Amino acid sequence: MRTSFACLMKPVLHGYFRSSCSWRVRIAFALKGIEYDQVPVNLVKDGGQQLTDQYKTVNPMQQVPAVTIDGITLSQSLAIIQYIDETRPRPPLIPADLQQRAQVRMISDLIASGIQPLQNLYVLQKVGEEKLQWAQHFINKGFKALESILKQTSGTYCVGNEISMADICLVPQVYNAERYKVDLDQYPTIKQINQTLMELEAFKVSHPSCQPDTPDDLRS
Template sequence: MRLSIARLAKPVLHGYFRSSCSWRVRIAFALKGIEYDQVPVNLIRDGGQQYSSQYKALNPMQQVPAVEIDGVTLSQSLAVIQYIDETRPGQQLLPADPQKRAQVRMISDLIASGIQPLQNLYVIQKIGAEKVQWAQHFLNRGFQALEPILKETAGKYCVGDEISMADICLVPQVYNAERFKVDIEQYPTIKRLNAALMEIEAFKTSHPLCQPDTPEDLR
């Protein structure tokens, strides 16, 4: 059942083109066919626009994304994905089957809590000269755990043959790993799933290199 909520305006996504958490939300919106507006928050320029008082009022953690939707502001990507899944029709992003739903949550949390925070911009800026080695270590550590899990759960996609929140989390994390020169060949299941997902229009159009705030020299 989908909640009945008066929707007065399009959702607004405050995000950054390269943020994996922002990308997750863009993928979810695209899969659901939801139109939304984007407000860029540049994590580099001016010392980081996420640290402005105006943005802090939206997201006290001063991270992206922040999503204004249905009169509320949500600031964690998995919470946003679950909310739109529960309030909008269309493709279901969390399976109805309890076991599959738990597997989707497990994979999503492994990525969103166990991998991504350890190599995000704020953390690696604190690490300094060893930032690449740091990021590679934690990406490999996470993928070494994720690969055998996905061997058990995957069909065409991360959990069976339907796209889910787990897939939404996987693709941006693989993109991050490639940016940090992690050898994805070590993880054949992850590589296969990522390749299949990147054939889907929602994942293509939401890609960091296709966003309004993508720098021209990266397009």
């Protein structure tokens, strides 16, 4: 039977080492202890491998990540992560408490809709020369709000004391903020939670500096 056979196959992540949305999915797989294969899609080489007709059949939006899993192909990192969480529930990435679930999604969406899309590669290419200021502006705007929200919701992690999808979104966004030279000392709560998370194995093994497609000069 097709479905059973598909379930026995390892998931395949189409991603890019430096893409923050790809990193989100890598963290989710690592936290769940799920083995997966990676198919690198180089967003800059050859004008962008995500723009090929072949990749368009994987993700019509021509972005990474996309994941082939259980016989279907999904795009949009938060949809992928929630699918992984609903089909492989341990450990949970969305808490059981209904109000905490909403807070996890609110923080995840603040990053995934309110910050990341405005500083991704494709948008910055369109912005042109002022791209550093543009990226800093939107990251700072989002981080000011996020810092204020986290003061209400956080414990050890973004929402209480359990790791969730919100933490999976936070760490790659902080990595982007550092790339764009945002001063993180303005955001002590974000900085503290990020440091705590970066001590964990799942966040380390999924880091952009150690993926199959990481160039040698960026490895650590």
